[in-house]
Amino acid sequence: MGKLGKITRRVFLVGAVAVTGGVAVGAYAVTRDPKNPLKPDEGASLNSYVIIDQDGVTVIVPRAEMGQGVQTSLAALVAEELEVPMDMVRVEHGPPAKAYANNKFLLPRGYDAEPPMKMVNTVMEAMPRMLGMQITGGSMSTVDAWDKNRIAGAAAREMLISAAAERLGVGRDQLRAENGAIVATDGTRLPYAELAEAAATMTPPDNPPLKDPADWKLIGKPLPKLDQPAKATGTAPFGIDTRADGMKFATVKMAPRIEGEMVSYDASEAEGMAGVEKIIDLGDGVAVVASNTWLAIQAAEAIRFEWGPAPYGATTDEIFADLEAAFDTEPNITPHDHGEVTESDDDLVAEYRAPFLSHAPMEPMNATALYTGDRLEIWAGVQGPIITQQQAAEAVGLKQDQVTLHTTIMGGSFGRRGFNEYAIYAARVAKEMEGTPVNVTWSREEDMRHDHYRPGAIARMRGRLDGDRIDTFKADLSAASVMRATMKAFMGIDRQTADAMITEGVAEQPYGFPNVLIRGYVPERTPRVGFWRSVGNSQNAFFMESFIDELAHKAGADPLAFRLAHIEGTDAETAEVLRTVRDMANWTGETPEGKGRGVAVTYSFGTPVAEIIEVSDQDGAVKIDKVWIAADLGKIVDPGNVEAQLISGAIYGLSAAMLEEITFEDGKVVEGNFWDHDALRMNNTPDFEVTALALGGAVGGVGEPGTPPAAAALANAIYDLNGTRLRRMPFRHDIDFVT
Amino acid sequence: MSYKITVNGTSYDVDLPGEVPLLWVLRDELGLTGTKFGCGVAACGACTVQVDGIAQRSCQLPLDAVEGAVTTIEGVGTPDNMAAIQKAWVDHNVAQCGYCQSGQIMQAAALLAENPDPTDQDIDDAMYGNLCRCGTYPRIRAAIHSAADAMKEA
Ligand code: FES
Ligand code: FES
Numbered sequence: 001m002g003k004l005g006k007i008t009r010r011v012f013l014v015g016a017v018a019v020t021g022g023v024a025v026g027a028y029a030v031t032r033d034p035k036n037p038l039k040p041d042e043g044a045s046l047n048s049y050v051i052i053d054q055d056g057v058t059v060i061v062p063r064a065e066m067g068q069g070v071q072t073s074l075a076a077l078v079a080e081e082l083e084v085p086m087d088m089v090r091v092e093h094g095p096p097a098k099a100y101a102n103n104k105f106l107l108p109r110g111y112d113a114e115p116p117m118k119m120v121n122t123v124m125e126a127m128p129r130m131l132g133m134q135i136t137g138g139s140m141s142t143v144d145a146w147d148k149n150r151i152a153g154a155a156a157r158e159m160l161i162s163a164a165a166e167r168l169g170v171g172r173d174q175l176r177a178e179n180g181a182i183v184a185t186d187g188t189r190l191p192y193a194e195l196a197e198a199a200a201t202m203t204p205p206d207n208p209p210l211k212d213p214a215d216w217k218l219i220g221k222p223l224p225k226l227d228q229p230a231k232a233t234g235t236a237p238f239g240i241d242t243r244a245d246g247m248k249f250a251t252v253k254m255a256p257r258i259e260g261e262m263v264s265y266d267a268s269e270a271e272g273m274a275g276v277e278k279i280i281d282l283g284d285g286v287a288v289v290a291s292n293t294w295l296a297i298q299a300a301e302a303i304r305f306e307w308g309p310a311p312y313g314a315t316t317d318e319i320f321a322d323l324e325a326a327f328d329t330e331p332n333i334t335p336h337d338h339g340e341v342t343e344s345d346d347d348l349v350a351e352y353r354a355p356f357l358s359h360a361p362m363e364p365m366n367a368t369a370l371y372t373g374d375r376l377e378i379w380a381g382v383q384g385p386i387i388t389q390q391q392a393a394e395a396v397g398l399k400q401d402q403v404t405l406h407t408t409i410m411g412g413s414f415g416r417r418g419f420n421e422y423a424i425y426a427a428r429v430a431k432e433m434e435g436t437p438v439n440v441t442w443s444r445e446e447d448m449r450h451d452h453y454r455p456g457a458i459a460r461m462r463g464r465l466d467g468d469r470i471d472t473f474k475a476d477l478s479a480a481s482v483m484r485a486t487m488k489a490f491m492g493i494d495r496q497t498a499d500a501m502i503t504e505g506v507a508e509q510p511y512g513f514p515n516v517l518i519r520g521y522v523p524e525r526t527p528r529v530g531f532w533r534s535v536g537n538s539q540n541a542f543f544m545e546s547f548i549d550e551l552a553h554k555a556g557a558d559p560l561a562f563r564l565a566h567i568e569g570t571d572a573e574t575a576e577v578l579r580t581v582r583d584m585a586n587w588t589g590e591t592p593e594g595k596g597r598g599v600a601v602t603y604s605f606g607t608p609v610a611e612i613i614e615v616s617d618q619d620g621a622v623k624i625d626k627v628w629i630a631a632d633l634g635k636i637v638d639p640g641n642v643e644a645q646l647i648s649g650a651i652y653g654l655s656a657a658m659l660e661e662i663t664f665e666d667g668k669v670v671e672g673n674f675w676d677h678d679a680l681r682m683n684n685t686p687d688f689e690v691t692a693l694a695l696g697g698a699v700g701g702v703g704e705p706g707t708p709p710a711a712a713a714l715a716n717a718i719y720d721l722n723g724t725r726l727r728r729m730p731f732r733h734d735i736d737f738v739t
Numbered sequence: 740m741s742y743k744i745t746v747n748g749t750s751y752d753v754d755l756p757g758e759v760p761l762l763w764v765l766r767d768e769l770g771l772t773g774t775k776f777g778c779g780v781a782a783c784g785a786c787t788v789q790v791d792g793i794a795q796r797s798c799q800l801p802l803d804a805v806e807g808a809v810t811t812i813e814g815v816g817t818p819d820n821m822a823a824i825q826k827a828w829v830d831h832n833v834a835q836c837g838y839c840q841s842g843q844i845m846q847a848a849a850l851l852a853e854n855p856d857p858t859d860q861d862i863d864d865a866m867y868g869n870l871c872r873c874g875t876y877p878r879i880r881a882a883i884h885s886a887a888d889a890m891k892e893a
Binding site for chain 1: 755756759760762763766767768770772773774775776777778779780782783785811812813815816817818821825826828829832833834835836837838839840841844862863864866867868869870871872873874875876877878879880
């Protein structure tokens with residue numbers, strides 16, 4: 001239990017009212033009146049981000065840590081203005097609360113902030129409302145916190161200075177904040193802990209001055225990540241590690257035809273198995289409660305079920321036939337239609353495909369819950385804590401304020417934990433086990449076969465060249481709607497609305513085509529889909545950047561120069577990123593025999609990222625030797641974390657491009673574990689070289705944008721190597737890789 | 740029936756069926772949650788522990804087959820008293836989500852015990868069974884080299 005748990009001690013909360021009141025109004029309209037959720041029994045509460053006590057400073061980072069480094073980066077923004085070194089800072093996630101709503105989520109920040117791109121992006125603005133306002137996702141945590149957290153830190157600092165001014169009877173101009181203390185010109189030093197109580201009574205300033213970037217001590221420097229010692233010693237408390245006295249361990253076995261029916265089950269054998277305590281009918285599956293997770297999983301395997309049919313195509317072929325048929329329906333979205341686009345005289349026509357994918361985070365889905373009649377307590381790693389609290393309350397027949405949710409750190413998510421049904425199942429299991437805490441953990445197979453998958457997709461691309469320029473660009477994209485899946489999961493509404501995620505990764509790329517038509521199509525039925533790291537960009541960037549490559553070759557142009565020529569006039573940052581990666585890799589457009597190089601560039605989450613991949617032929621198998629990545633973040637909080645995230649994103653994208661695929665037979669997902677849904681390993685991970693630019697624009701996201709260009713850069717490199725044009729993922733169907 | 744096992748120098752009597760894998764004895768019975776469940780089928784390495792210094796997948800090791808002293812991540816070092824290998828992990832900011840890292844460290848520690856100066860190829864050979872979905876491999880590699888250097892100096 002951290003600071004919030006023992007808040008009955010003498011603890012003073014100092015300042016984010018500035019964020020919620022003064023300066024923030026207008027800029028942060030949705031935060032106009034959120035209540036500070038930190039309620040100490042003693043002392044005053046002024047700020048929903050900063051707690052000061054005798055032990056130091058606790059910063060609330062109300063975004064979920066799933067490996068993207070958010071807890072350190074967001075705490076550093078507060079610490080910078082508060083003038084505390086990072087080793088004095090502790091971080092807590094804090095309770096679910098409207099005060100921690102995301103104000104900037106999936107909103108354009110760069111060249112696409114203006115019409116016509118803006119129109120498309122505004123479709124996405126409803127997302128935070130659906131997910132209950134407080135969400136971690138869309139690579140938007142730093143974007144959202146950039147101003148807010150600095151203002152929160154600055155407000156607290158100013159209040160501490162005011163308290164010191166009163167205490168010492170000197171003017172505020174005689175005082176400065178330094179290293180966790182207010183220091184007077186005569187050298188008197190008052191540590192924050194001594195001033196916190198008085199500071200908490202000060203009126204928060206409306207417009208606390210923010211530091212000159214030249215004076216930053218933390219922002220822009222590589223930061224020691226606060227979570228490292230715990231994660232290197234096995235002491236970091238993941239959701240799955242939740243333990244309590246008298247705890248039982250459970251697992252679930254849900255309908256293998258996802259969202260299909262459970263007709264009946266026979267648990268007679270399971271009931272008699274070692275350690276089994278209870279078998280619970282969940283309607284669309286069962287939970288087995290036992291004394292040990294493994295015993296619960298064994299018993300669940302011994303239950304005989306009869307399952308109803310799948311509410312989607314029963315095989316991969318049928319599902320892709322639905323995607324093909326969608327092209328004959330009205331478009332779901334047409335983000336671009338301008339210039340003159342005719343249906344004929346294309347120079348190049350190509351169709352590409354991407355499979356369904358599982359997220360497969362290392363920590364399988366799990367949650368722990370304790371139901372005591374009038375209260376429900378849940379421990380779960382979720383990206384949307386408020387909506388989870390609401391839905392769990394509903395599931396057990398309590399009011400939202402009777403539910404306490406502890407958002408744990410997550411062993412990866414990549415978008416998976418944006419959906420929360422594992423937490424709701426745990427709540428329902430706990431209700432049947434009143435008074436007993438139950439840790440409900442899924443087997444890996446259950447996890448992989450009950451995901452919210454990256455949608456499978458088909459792209460039909462057409463282009464016409466005018467000399468060495470693209471004159472006409474057409475893209476028809478068919479994929480299941482993640483927006484629809486989201487509304488269904490969180491609002492209980494199942495219907496089609498315009499979904500910019502179908503076309504993202506193609507629609508907002510800064511190529512400046514004179515004539516362009518981009519349309520998105522959605523099949524009527526689909527296996528369950530969800531957000532997968534970079535969402536629509538994950539497949540569409542592969543389609544887009546492969547097709548651009550094909551057009552470059554058709555035009556007889558160098559693929560990098562060809563891209564640059566189109567982009568330069570549209571977006572200076574993306575062009576700079578391309579030039580940067582070109583220079584890093586000494587790109588000449590020529591590669592020796594036995595080597596191949598490919599390039600791809602994608603603008604996503606406000607961040608342009610360009611990647612060059614070099615491959616070599618090893619006795620007929622392809623080896624990835626090196627990846628160069630350049631990105632522009634606008635501003636950088638922690639360059640070390642940015643580097644890690646860009647590499648992580650690329651590895652995630654390459655793993656999928658080369659190896660991963662979810663297929664369906666008899667309505668059930670075939671792949672069940674890392675044997676058949678593998679990823680890059682130590683031995684086939686290439687070398688990386690990363691340059692993160694901070695060209696000064698608004699801060700961009702970093703958790704996702706490393707992923708989109710990876711697949712196309714690899715496909716383009718393989719084309720350069722041996723002339724094989726890969727138009728479907730995973731590439732292992734068409735290429736042997738060195739393992 | 741009850742089984743006697745020794746974990747991190749402490750001996751325990753465990754009253755569970757003999758086929759329960761060590762992983763689930765550690766996690767659910769002894770409360771040693773540093774060892775992680777990733778796949779249950781020897782495909783990810785998250786559950787790696789050492790038995791008499793040899794790296795083993797605890798999800799594949801039934802309780803009744805545990806012979807020898809078990810070391811888990813908790814036995815390697817604590818946040819206030821980290822082993823050299825753990826310090827190297829911290830210095831390189833290796834962990835992202837961190838879920839795989841107990842297993843990575845247990846595997847790497849076994850490698851270093853046997854081979855104090857591993858080449859990149861040695862690291863590939865020892866570590867390829869340890870999956871990291873966050874893709875921290877470049878930093879794991881760097882941390883292993885740093886730990887090797889630190890351990891040589893010590
Ligand atoms: S859990 Fe044992 S190898 Fe994956
Ligand atoms: S750090 Fe997340 S799985 Fe390795």
